[in-house]
Amino acid sequence: MYRFLLTPRWLAAAALTVVAAIVMVMLGNWQLRRYHERTEINDRIDSANSVEAVPITSVLSAPTAAGTPGSAPGKSLAWTKVTVTGRYDQATEIQARGRTVDGEVGFEIVTPLILDDGTAVLVDRGWVPAGEGGALAAPVAPAAPSGRVTVVGQIHLSESRPAPVERRDGRLDTRRVSIPRLATELPFPVYGAYVLLTEQTPAADPAFVPIPISHEDAWQNGGYAVQWWIFAGMAFVLFGWQARREALGLNPQAPTKDPQAPVEDRVAAADQRRAEKAEK
Structure with missing residues (x-):
């Protein structure tokens, strides 16, 4: 059957x-x-709180030329705990606007950290609220410490969508931390990911709010x-x-080949096909 x-x-x-x-x-x-x-x-x-930080140079490829970032790391390196030592360059500091922490809109302050070899790592030092003029008003952010600084943080992949960059209020102003876009505005080679600061020596200013990391x-x-x-x-x-x-024989049957045949003939033909299947 x-x-x-x-x-x-x-x-x-x-x-x-x-x-x-x-x-x-x-x-x-x-x-x-x-x-x-x-x-x-x-x-x-x-x-992140229980593992030892590794040198950033051991997990990320060093950039080679100004204006072009180093190789972007894959997702397998996202949030790896790293450490890096250098000197902040506040003259090229970046403010990423429209950032929300605990329901309040403000800015993330990202400062290049110049390493001994002349390359730089962008360090997100934390979040600060916008100024009194509204969400786009220039923030009041503590100055980066002078001299040699050691940063411990987690690798943050570059944000995928580039955004315009302009100089405003003494900083480079943008909506997104897109490393390839920002690298074109900076006078030194930049690593292909940035670091979300969690610890700093000397200690970071308490005015900064740590950036929360959302779980996948x-x-x-x-x-x-x-x-x-x-x-x-x-x-x-x-x-x-x-x-x-x-x-x-419960499925609907196809009509007879002759669409002009009387309804009775078509019904009889269908009954005959069911009977033949039942005999089989």
Whole structure:
């Protein structure tokens, strides 16, 4: 009674079911990889206080020329705890506007730290509120310490969308910390990621509010992976259910080849096909 599965129509349906299931399994596997990537990032965020900082030069490629940033690190290095020593260059300090912390809009102050070899790392020293004139009013930010400074922080990947950069209130003003865009405004080679400051020697000014780090939603990707795998199984269940209905003569029948035939003749033809299937 299942010999109809060898007909071209049902063979095509079987092939389509297999292809759809394979695609959905692959999508599930991709979501599983995203789950593991995000879980590793969350682990680095959570372990930052308990692991030793490594020199930034050991994890990031050094830039070679002014105007062009060093190689951008992959997501596998996001939030790695690093340390770097140099001297702040306040003349090229950057203010990133429109940044929200605890529901209040203000600025992140990013200051280049010049290393002994002449390259620079952008250091996000923290958040300060906007001035009294509103969200875009120039902030009052503590000056960077002079002399040699050692910074401990976590690698922050460059923000992907570039934004215009202009000089305002004595600083470079922008909406996003896009390293490739900012590098064109700076007179020294710049590393391909910046550092979110957590500790500093000498100590950072308490007027700065530390930038909170949000965890990745890894469980969402895990849920999507399971959903895609379930959908793949359901494709085979649906195929089997339709095949069973066909075997029992419960699926709607195609009309007779002669559309002009009387309704009674078409009904009789359909009844005859059901009877033939039942005999088989």
